[in-house]
Amino acid sequence: MRLWLPLLAFAALLAVVATALYKPADRAVHSALVGQPLPAFRTEPLLAGRPGVASAADGKPRLINVYASWCLPCIAEAPQLMRLKAAGVRIDGIAVRDTPEAMRQFLARNGDPYAAIGADKDGAVQLALGSSGVPETFLVDGRGHILDQHIGDIRADEVDGILKTLGQAR
Amino acid sequence: MKRLALILAIIAAPVLADSKLPPAPLANTQLRDPAREAQAQALMVTLRCLVCQGQSIADSDAEMAGDMRSLVRTRIQAGESPASIRKWLVTRYGDYVTYDPPMSALTAPLWIAPLALLAFGLWLARASFRKRRRG
Numbered sequence: 188m189r190l191w192l193p194l195l196a197f198a199a200l201l202a203v204v205a206t207a208l209y210k211p212a213d214r215a216v217h218s219a220l221v222g223q224p225l226p227a228f229r230t231e232p233l234l235a236g237r238p239g240v241a242s243a244a245d246g247k248p249r250l251i252n253v254y255a256s257w258c259l260p261c262i263a264e265a266p267q268l269m270r271l272k273a274a275g276v277r278i279d280g281i282a283v284r285d286t287p288e289a290m291r292q293f294l295a296r297n298g299d300p301y302a303a304i305g306a307d308k309d310g311a312v313q314l315a316l317g318s319s320g321v322p323e324t325f326l327v328d329g330r331g332h333i334l335d336q337h338i339g340d341i342r343a344d345e346v347d348g349i350l351k352t353l354g355q356a357r
Numbered sequence: 358m359k360r361l362a363l364i365l366a367i368i369a370a371p372v373l374a375d376s377k378l379p380p381a382p383l384a385n386t387q388l389r390d391p392a393r394e395a396q397a398q399a400l401m402v403t404l405r406c407l408v409c410q411g412q413s414i415a416d417s418d419a420e421m422a423g424d425m426r427s428l429v430r431t432r433i434q435a436g437e438s439p440a441s442i443r444k445w446l447v448t449r450y451g452d453y454v455t456y457d458p459p460m461s462a463l464t465a466p467l468w469i470a471p472l473a474l475l476a477f478g479l480w481l482a483r484a485s486f487r488k489r490r491r492g
Binding site: 214257285314 | 425
């Protein structure tokens with residue numbers, strides 16, 4: 188038995204390393220607000236003729252997309268947001284540290300799925316939401332509770348899951 | 358052609374994942390009142406920069422760290438206590454955001470483990486001294 192002990196210890200160590208290799212630790216910083224009501228906020232409109240975004244709920248589920256025209260993954264995410272919009276999802280955008288001119292160019296180039304776009308000049312709303320980067324998307328139900336937070340760009344195979352979560356929420 | 362591409366690559370500016378807007382008002386500006394600034398500074402060195410992860414927001418040049426410094430200074434200036442600002446951030450980002458974590462089931466070993474190890478060492482020493490005295 189004594190002789191087997193080192194081998195067992197080695198096997199245990201190997202198992203620890205192998206699990207970490209196959210399932211790397213999640214390094215993303217998750218918002219602690221998931222499952223809770225949206226914090227109260229109100230943003231000025233970024234573009235003339237389109238409303239800003241506020242935390243008040245209007246009874247319908249929506250996506251709050253934290254994004255920016257200077258953010259490259261946001262370009263990769265744009266087609267998926269267009270698909271979500273086509274499926275009838277309301278998408279509100281929080282434009283972090285952005286200018287109207289840059290945003291108009293961004294929308295002209297990548298499509299425009301946003302019902303409202305709020306200007307977050309100094310990242311204050313982003314901090315209030317517990318978001319730590321762009322793009323991030325908050326799934327909000329009709330009562331204004333945060334159902335989930337999607338960190339990073341939404342990939343093509345993740346659209347259906349988001350539609351399902353929003354469809355179940357009322 | 359190859360050389361031209363190389364030259365272009367050298368002079369090309371790197372694409373930074375930063376906005377073109379100026380830093381938030383109080384990101385790099387100290388508060389007028391030295392006592393308040395000291396309070397803000399003491400808090401900022403214990404808050405984690407969320408996009409750099411190994412640095413405090415006082416140390417980091419990241420845009421988001423600047424936004425967080427501005428938030429801390431604005432709130433200190435308005436008379437809010439550092440403890441309440443830390444709590445506000447912890448409700449949003451979890452204990453991860455603070456370098457001064459509160460005692461919880463998860464962090465308890467940090468305090469308990471040294472004491473337990475010390476007790477184990479004393480027990481070990483006592484046992485071995487006893488043996489020697491007998492021998």
